[in-house]
């Protein structure tokens with residue numbers, strides 16, 4: 242093995258997503274089967290011991306691509322030299338907590354992490370924020386890292402994208418592999434808009450193939466948008482293995498590219514495309530090539546889609562205004 246290991250920093254490493262994610266990173270699924278990785282794990286001091294336990298298990302799995310594991314409780318050390326940063330650790334909403342309280346509590350995490358990325362990460366750092374509220378946490382981190390190009394900060398809507406593929410495949414009686422050009426617009430929240438108007442099933446328009454507007458409006462969209470809550474209700478805990486899987490997909494696609502004739506969904510800083518205010522970290526259809534993403538241009542947006550995109554983007558703008566008021570950006 243002659244390649245220099247890629248430094249992958251994972252926050253919230255002792256959490257449930259961390260437990261599902263780290264083994265897949267170490268096995269080569271994040272970056273490629275020939276890319277050695279060095280893991281840098283960040284936890285809060287009380288959870289460092291649990292992270293050490295996970296590190297022992299990683300060692301015991303004897304992954305040939307895993308060249309080392311370091312554990313930190315200091316973001317400056319954890320992001321030092323990071324090429325890929327997966328920001329998973331976040332403050333969950335607890336009973337009686339208002340949305341504003343949640344944004345403030347997470348600001349206390351993502352502001353210093355953005356500053357640490359700015360000061361210490363590698364020049365080519367790519368950041369994926371998974372911890373909720375993911376889009377606005379990504380915005381806080383990005384605004385606190387002014388020396389890092391804004392486009393390196395992304396938030397995860399790949400789980401929503403994958404959920405949408407699964408629901409559509411079930412309805413149409415096809416494999417997820419037959420579906421292309423699925424899109425998630427907006428926020429990773431219940432206002433998100435999963436859009437099948439541009440999707441294709443075996444090369445044909447998905448909406449026309451399904452031919453069931455009532456299903457799209459009353460079943461597909463709410464099922465995908467509220468799937469996170471349904472998982473919490475069923476499992477008693479939020480999605481973990483599927484979230485980890487989506488994080489793997491997000492970074493793998495960003496680094497290795499989207500297949501010809503397809504795109505993916507990523508929450509990325511808007512350049513004003515599709516009327517989304519510049520700077521908001523909103524989900525778009527994107528293609529990836531040579532480690533860069535690009536928003537798919539020129540899609541026709543009808544009134545139905547417009548209203549849904551606007552509603553989710555308004556929520557993002559409200560969250561941005563709230564964190565601005567709190568002095569986080």
Ligand SMILES: NC(=O)c1ccc[n+]([C@@H]2O[C@H](COP(=O)([O-])OP(=O)(O)OC[C@H]3O[C@@H](n4cnc5c(N)ncnc54)[C@H](O)[C@@H]3O)[C@@H](O)[C@H]2O)c1
Nearest residue numbers: 253255256257258283284288330331371372373397400484
């Ligand atoms: N974007 C998505 O699609 C998506 C999907 C599922 C879950 N999530 C979110 O991902 C986050 C993590 O989920 P989980 O199930 O792993 O939660 P978890 O509570 O099991 O783990 C979170 C971990 O983060 C750690 N942590 C807290 N503050 C930290 C800090 N400042 N620095 C480093 N680590 C810190 C905690 O100690 C804990 O070990 C949650 O916010 C959850 O809502 C997002």
Ligand SMILES: O=C(O)C[C@H](O)C(=O)O
Nearest residue numbers: 373468469470472479480
């Ligand atoms: O933690 C949540 O609120 C849900 C999570 O973001 C998910 O989509 O599964």
